[in-house]
Amino acid sequence: QKTEEINSPSKHYLESWNEGISKSTIQEFVKKTTTVGSPDFVPEKDRIAVFDNDGCLWSEKPFYFQLAYAIDFVKKEAPNHPEWENSPALKSAMEGDINGILAKGEHGIIEVVMASHTGMTAEEFSQNVKDWLATAKHPETGMAYNQMIYQPMVELLSYLRANGYKTFIVSGGGIDFLRVWAEEAYGIPPYQVVGSSIKAKYEEVDGKKAIVKTPELNFIDDKEGKPVGIHQHIGMRPIIAAGNSDGDYQMLEYTTQGSGPRLGILIHHTDSEREFAYDSLSHIGNLKKGLIDGPGLGWVIVDMAKDWSQVYPK
């Protein structure tokens, strides 16, 4: 029943994409993989498209929005946790001192994440994230964080779904954090989100059984973890993969090394006026190897400043 949609003009799906090689490559790929009789036709059941989130579907500067959530949570809950005063990383979080947290390295970030993401039920965590999204504002743009999604990528997701692709998020960020708002923002339901996770247990809370989030890492969905996460959650090698940093390199490699037509997409942050410009020198969203190897591997390198007529939704 998708035939009509497939053969209909697709340009209204990619309104915020300027004409150019990025847009036309994506359109030609979708056309050839969905046209019955094309040598590159892909049956609908195999049409899997995976998207990184931070820096690919929404912004990630000045630092990951999930970390902003974690810091705000620690600030808010600090009066109930005098013991947090004993941790330098948590003390930095209470003071909103991001550099103080980062100075403790990965361990500092994990400590702040554990304090803000565990010791509560999955339902409580979701509610906390919802409440935060309803009020928190980005320090530079003043926008709600879930308004800082990329309009062209939202259109790309819709365009792919209209052509029979299933769209998944495969993020280094936390799976439960993403699931709270991904459906509203991107049309991607909770069960099509793959991400990093902490362990959980099933136990009684206030007389009712619930999932409780526990302070132990379960899975890191980054670099070579992304193909593994895709395997464990999706169970198929994707046809299309999009990312923006070298943390996505293995996901694009795994995707595009599959037989038959495959498409890799890297979002290059070139737009210092409408968003943020960064690549090989940035700690967050570092993109170096992908820019060097990508063009030779046939990956589409999206130039945000040039390829997108609009960044955030109007």
Added chain:
Amino acid sequence: QKTEEINSPSKHYLESWNEGISKSTIQEFVKKTTTVGSPDFVPEKDRIAVFDNDGCLWSEKPFYFQLAYAIDFVKKEAPNHPEWENSPALKSAMEGDINGILAKGEHGIIEVVMASHTGMTAEEFSQNVKDWLATAKHPETGMAYNQMIYQPMVELLSYLRANGYKTFIVSGGGIDFLRVWAEEAYGIPPYQVVGSSIKAKYEEVDGKKAIVKTPELNFIDDKEGKPVGIHQHIGMRPIIAAGNSDGDYQMLEYTTQGSGPRLGILIHHTDSEREFAYDSLSHIGNLKKGLIDGPGLGWVIVDMAKDWSQVYPK
């Protein structure tokens, strides 16, 4: 666009279900959760239904079919693995001596599963399972294993999907084993299968990057593991859960303790003529606590002999 389907007579979806309390309870539940304006209406995005597999969607006697696969694989590959002679469990497997394997307890089964499920790429494993399903026959019925699926449950899955429910498998069996054939058998795609898993890594094999299955347990999707597996993979508390053993107790409990309308279903194996009759005394598919507590909790107890006019597809 589901309105027509919702309001159409549903009886042709459940052809192999005899009239009775099991069928009518299921139909009434689906009707009230999908009728706009009903106080029990559930929005389509929340309509999640989870199904155990062994003994709930297909047979599991005289022992789990996945174990039959593992034994056949060990027999076939034994000439290439002289070292297997040193393991009593693998030696039993080579001789097709299931009791010899079970005598080693859980450890014996794990050894046979690891020998047959790891040290190969995910693609190789899938192909091996496909090849086996195409030729292997059940020792008692002489049927192909993937023909020993329950026709009434296949109809129930279709009926739920026609009413906007997303159907998932949540099995104690291996996630990768199930994914090979679940789509053809049940219409459930790989990314809607949750199960037990072993770890995997991303590495180069014959010059190409692949997922390699490694001999380390990752997750046991049984008992209290089922709600955790549902949380990690689906991220939502289901509206409907079906199982057949006490390994499903927590999954049904987690589902039916959610607020709003919820449905728990237990398949009771009462049919020694057309299938197998067993419950509280069986090692495989043990069902005791569920039979005691289930009726008081409002769970539907399906009596296979009485409620199903047909067991396997014609």
